[in-house]
Amino acid sequence: MAEERFEREELPFDLDFLDSLLLNEDYEGFREEFLQLHPYDQAKFYEKVSPDSRQIIYRFLSPKEMAEIFQAIELDNDEYEEFMKEMDHRYAADMLSLMYTDDAVDVLNELDKTQVASYLTIMDQESAQEIKDLLHYEEYTAGSIMTTEYVAIPENSTVRSAMTILRNAAPEAETIYYLFVVNEDNQLTGVISLRDLIIADEDTLIRSIMSDRVVSVPVSEDQEEVARTIKDYNFLAVPVVDFQNHLLGIITVDDIIDVLEEEASDDYSKLAGVADMDTIDRNPLTAAKKRLPWLIILSFLGMITANLMGMFENTLDQVALLAVFIPLIAGMAGNSGTQALAVAVRGIATGQLEDESRLKLLLREAGTGLLTGLTCGVIITFVIYLWKHELLLGSLVGGAIFGSIFVATIAGSFIPLLIHRMKIDPAVASGPFITTLNDIISILIYLGLATMFLSQL
Amino acid sequence: MAEERFEREELPFDLDFLDSLLLNEDYEGFREEFLQLHPYDQAKFYEKVSPDSRQIIYRFLSPKEMAEIFQAIELDNDEYEEFMKEMDHRYAADMLSLMYTDDAVDVLNELDKTQVASYLTIMDQESAQEIKDLLHYEEYTAGSIMTTEYVAIPENSTVRSAMTILRNAAPEAETIYYLFVVNEDNQLTGVISLRDLIIADEDTLIRSIMSDRVVSVPVSEDQEEVARTIKDYNFLAVPVVDFQNHLLGIITVDDIIDVLEEEASDDYSKLAGVADMDTIDRNPLTAAKKRLPWLIILSFLGMITANLMGMFENTLDQVALLAVFIPLIAGMAGNSGTQALAVAVRGIATGQLEDESRLKLLLREAGTGLLTGLTCGVIITFVIYLWKHELLLGSLVGGAIFGSIFVATIAGSFIPLLIHRMKIDPAVASGPFITTLNDIISILIYLGLATMFLSQL
Structure with a gap:
C-alpha cells in the first residue's frame, strides 16, 4: 500500500x-x-x-x-x-x-x-x-502479487457519483489515486486518476474524460515484466486482467519496488555463487549451508581441471617455470568471462536484449574479447620479456592470455544466452561455474601451446 | 512524476x-x-x-x-x-x-x-x-534529485481552501496526493494525504487532521538513504528540508526506483569488475574500454602472483604433480572470498550492517570459513586419496584448501568493512581484486606447506 x-x-x-x-x-x-x-x-x-x-x-x-x-x-x-x-x-x-x-x-x-x-x-x-x-496463482506471476482492494467505477458514472464511491472505498482500498472503469460485465474499459477527477466538473460523465486505451497486464504475466511496465511508465499502480479483459486486481508501485530489488539481488547472488542472500544470516551454520553447495560442486569441477592438467605433467616436469604463470592466465580468463557474463545476465534481466538480436551481442562480445585479449596479451609479453628476458616464454604466456580472454569473453556471453533460450534454470550460469569453466579452457590453451613449443623452451 | x-x-x-x-x-x-x-x-x-x-x-x-x-x-x-x-x-x-x-x-x-x-x-x-x-546541490544527495513542484498549504487552511489550492496546483505539481503543510515561515509542520482530505468534512481545519510529526529528509542526505526511507515506509513521496526545517522540495517514488536500481547495478558491476554497466554498449570498442582498466590492473597483480610462485620454483621442479592442484586451490579460495565479499557489500549497501556490530560479522564469517573450509578440505583429501592413493598429497591439498577458504572468507568480509570504515572508494574492493588477492594467499599457503613436507612427497 x-x-x-x-x-x-x-x-x-x-x-x-x-x-x-x-x-x-x-x-x-x-x-x-x-x-x-x-x-x-x-x-x-x-x-x-x-x-x-x-x-x-x-x-x-x-x-x-x-x-x-x-x-x-x-x-x-x-x-x-x-x-x-x-x-x-x-x-x-x-x-x-x-x-x-x-x-x-x-x-x-x-x-x-x-x-x-x-x-x-x-x-x-x-x-x-x-x-x-x-x-x-502461480508464484512470480502478476496474479500472485496483485491485490483485490481497488476502486472500480461503472462507465456511466458522473464525476460526482465517482467521488462518492471513492469516499466510501477509501478506508479499504490499497490506492484510491487511480480509479478503474468497468462495464456491467466487469471488463476493464478505462482508467482515470484522482488528479483528473478533482479538477473535472462534477456533472461530467466519467466515460468522456477517462483514458480508454488502458495499459494493463495479464494475470499470468511474469512479475518482472509487470515491474518493468510500472517502472517505464512511472505508474503508481497497474490493473491486472484475465484473457477476457475482466478486471481481477491491481498491483501497486510499492510491491514492484520489492520485485525489482529481489530480481537484482538474485542476479547478484548468482554472480557470487551464494544460494540466496536476502538477509545477513544469523549464524555461521546457516551461512555455510547456503555457500557449500557451490563450493562442493566447484571442488569437483576443480578436480576435473586437475585431472586435465595431469595430462601435461610431463611438460610441467620438464619446465617447472611454466606452472608459475598458470594462476595469472586462469585468473585473466576467469575475470574477462565474469565481465561478459555480468553484462549478458543483466541485459537479459532488464529486457535490454529483447530488441537486439542475440547474434549481434555475440559478435560484439567477440570483438570486445579480441580487443581486450590483444591488449592484455601484448602487455604481458613485454613485461615478461623485460623481466625475465625470455621472448619465447613471454610470447607463449601472452599468446595464451590472448586466446583465453577471447574464448572466455565469448563463453561468458554465449552460455547465459543459450541457457536463457533453452529455458533451463539460469542459476546454472552462475559466476563461479563460468569462472571454473574458463579456468579449464585457459589451462588447456596454455599447456597445449607449451607442449607444442616444448623443445624450444 | x-x-x-x-x-x-x-x-x-x-x-x-x-x-x-x-x-x-x-x-x-x-x-x-x-x-x-x-x-x-x-x-x-x-x-x-x-x-x-x-x-x-x-x-x-x-x-x-x-x-x-x-x-x-x-x-x-x-x-x-x-x-x-x-x-x-x-x-x-x-x-x-x-x-x-x-x-x-x-x-x-x-x-x-x-x-x-x-x-x-x-x-x-x-x-x-x-x-x-x-x-x-551535490550529486547523489537528496537536493540533487528533488523537485520543487509540490503542493504546500498554510497551516490555518480549511479542507475546502486546501482543495482549492490543490485544484489550481494540479496541472503543475509532480504529485498532488500528499499535501505538505507549512507555517508562515515556510517551515514544514505537517503532511496530509489526499485520501484523508477527501473523506474529511469541508470545514475542518487542516491543522486538526494533519500528521504533525512528519518523516522528512535533510537536503544533504545521501540519495540511497532517501530511497531506503521511501521503500521502508512505502511512501509515494518524501519532503526535503534544510537544517531549519524549511520545505525545499519533494522526492517522488518513481525517482527512488531509479536510485535503487542504480545502487544495485553499482554493486553488481563492482563484483564483476566492469567500470559501469547501465546499458548494453553499442560497440566492442566502448565495451573494451570499460573492461580493460580492471583487466590490466589484474594482469599486473597476476605478475606479482607469478613472481611469488617463482620463489617455489625449486619445489615445483621436484614434484611437478603439485602444480596440477594450483587452479583448484586458487579457485576455491577465490570463490569463497567472492561469496563473503558479496554478502558484506550488499549488507553495507542495504544498511543491514548498521545495527549489527562489524566485529560480530567478522566472527560469524570466521565461523563460516571454518565450516566450509573443513567440509571442502576433508572431501578433497578423500577424493585425492581414492583417486591417486596418495594420502600425504591428499592431506596437503586438503589442508591447503581448508586454510585458503578460511583465510579467503575472512579477507572477503574484512576488506570491504575496512574500506567502508576508512571511507575509501569502495570500488577498490571489487570482486576481481579480492579474487586475485585470495589467489596469492592460497598459493602461498599451498606451496609453503608443500615445501615444508617436500622431503616426504
Whole structure:
C-alpha cells in the first residue's frame, strides 16, 4: 500500500524504554507510545523483542493493529511461521483477514499447507475466499502479487457519483489515486486518476474524460515484466486482467519496488555463487549451508581441471617455470568471462536484449574479447620479456592470455544466452561455474601451446 | 512524476508506419497517431528514428510536447548532448523550462557547463532560477534529485481552501496526493494525504487532521538513504528540508526506483569488475574500454602472483604433480572470498550492517570459513586419496584448501568493512581484486606447506 501514515518519533524509537514499559506492566503507557509509531517502526520493535514481550503485545493490540504491523514487516522465511505460531489461532486468523489480501497471501505463502488451511477455515468467509483465489496463482506471476482492494467505477458514472464511491472505498482500498472503469460485465474499459477527477466538473460523465486505451497486464504475466511496465511508465499502480479483459486486481508501485530489488539481488547472488542472500544470516551454520553447495560442486569441477592438467605433467616436469604463470592466465580468463557474463545476465534481466538480436551481442562480445585479449596479451609479453628476458616464454604466456580472454569473453556471453533460450534454470550460469569453466579452457590453451613449443623452451 | 497518462496502442506502436508518415510529409496524420501514444512510447520512437526524422519532429511538436518526451526518455549520457544540439537553441530552452525541474536538472547534468549556461540565459527567469538552485546541490544527495513542484498549504487552511489550492496546483505539481503543510515561515509542520482530505468534512481545519510529526529528509542526505526511507515506509513521496526545517522540495517514488536500481547495478558491476554497466554498449570498442582498466590492473597483480610462485620454483621442479592442484586451490579460495565479499557489500549497501556490530560479522564469517573450509578440505583429501592413493598429497591439498577458504572468507568480509570504515572508494574492493588477492594467499599457503613436507612427497 502507498503509505499514508507519516508520523514517527524523531529517533525511530527507544526500544529499551518501550520494552521496559511492557515488562513493568505499564500497558496503557505502552499502547500510547507504541501506537504513535509508524507501522514500519512498530514492526521493527515487534521483531526485535523477546517472545515474552511479544506475548504481551498480542494481548494488548487488536488484530487490526497487528495487521498493520504485519503489512509493514520484513522477516526471514522461517520467522513468519515462528511468529504466527506464537499467536492464538483465532487472533491470527482475524489478523490475516484484516490485512490487504496481497500481504496476507505473502505471509501464508511462508507457512505449511495444513497451517494455511486451518486459518482459512476459521476466517470470515469473504476474506478466506479472496485469499484462496489469490493463492491459486502461480508464484512470480502478476496474479500472485496483485491485490483485490481497488476502486472500480461503472462507465456511466458522473464525476460526482465517482467521488462518492471513492469516499466510501477509501478506508479499504490499497490506492484510491487511480480509479478503474468497468462495464456491467466487469471488463476493464478505462482508467482515470484522482488528479483528473478533482479538477473535472462534477456533472461530467466519467466515460468522456477517462483514458480508454488502458495499459494493463495479464494475470499470468511474469512479475518482472509487470515491474518493468510500472517502472517505464512511472505508474503508481497497474490493473491486472484475465484473457477476457475482466478486471481481477491491481498491483501497486510499492510491491514492484520489492520485485525489482529481489530480481537484482538474485542476479547478484548468482554472480557470487551464494544460494540466496536476502538477509545477513544469523549464524555461521546457516551461512555455510547456503555457500557449500557451490563450493562442493566447484571442488569437483576443480578436480576435473586437475585431472586435465595431469595430462601435461610431463611438460610441467620438464619446465617447472611454466606452472608459475598458470594462476595469472586462469585468473585473466576467469575475470574477462565474469565481465561478459555480468553484462549478458543483466541485459537479459532488464529486457535490454529483447530488441537486439542475440547474434549481434555475440559478435560484439567477440570483438570486445579480441580487443581486450590483444591488449592484455601484448602487455604481458613485454613485461615478461623485460623481466625475465625470455621472448619465447613471454610470447607463449601472452599468446595464451590472448586466446583465453577471447574464448572466455565469448563463453561468458554465449552460455547465459543459450541457457536463457533453452529455458533451463539460469542459476546454472552462475559466476563461479563460468569462472571454473574458463579456468579449464585457459589451462588447456596454455599447456597445449607449451607442449607444442616444448623443445624450444 | 507518478504518471497519469494511461493510454497506449495495443502494440506499443508501429515504428515503421509512424516513420513513414513523417517521411511522406503527412504531418497531420503523424501528430494524430503520435500524440495518442504514452510519452514513454513516444520517447522510444523519438530515440530510434534517424536524425532527419527527429528534425521533422522538432518542427511539429510544441516545446511542451517535447518536454513530456524528455521526461520519459532514458538515454545514454552522450546521447543527451547529441539530441539537445540537434534542436534549435530557443526551442531547447523552452522545452527545459517546461519540464519538471528535477528532470530538467537530470538532462542539464549530462551537458557541458557552457551549453548549460547558454540555455539558462535565454530561459524564462523563474524556471532558470529554480534550475540553478537545484544544480548547486551535490550529486547523489537528496537536493540533487528533488523537485520543487509540490503542493504546500498554510497551516490555518480549511479542507475546502486546501482543495482549492490543490485544484489550481494540479496541472503543475509532480504529485498532488500528499499535501505538505507549512507555517508562515515556510517551515514544514505537517503532511496530509489526499485520501484523508477527501473523506474529511469541508470545514475542518487542516491543522486538526494533519500528521504533525512528519518523516522528512535533510537536503544533504545521501540519495540511497532517501530511497531506503521511501521503500521502508512505502511512501509515494518524501519532503526535503534544510537544517531549519524549511520545505525545499519533494522526492517522488518513481525517482527512488531509479536510485535503487542504480545502487544495485553499482554493486553488481563492482563484483564483476566492469567500470559501469547501465546499458548494453553499442560497440566492442566502448565495451573494451570499460573492461580493460580492471583487466590490466589484474594482469599486473597476476605478475606479482607469478613472481611469488617463482620463489617455489625449486619445489615445483621436484614434484611437478603439485602444480596440477594450483587452479583448484586458487579457485576455491577465490570463490569463497567472492561469496563473503558479496554478502558484506550488499549488507553495507542495504544498511543491514548498521545495527549489527562489524566485529560480530567478522566472527560469524570466521565461523563460516571454518565450516566450509573443513567440509571442502576433508572431501578433497578423500577424493585425492581414492583417486591417486596418495594420502600425504591428499592431506596437503586438503589442508591447503581448508586454510585458503578460511583465510579467503575472512579477507572477503574484512576488506570491504575496512574500506567502508576508512571511507575509501569502495570500488577498490571489487570482486576481481579480492579474487586475485585470495589467489596469492592460497598459493602461498599451498606451496609453503608443500615445501615444508617436500622431503616426504
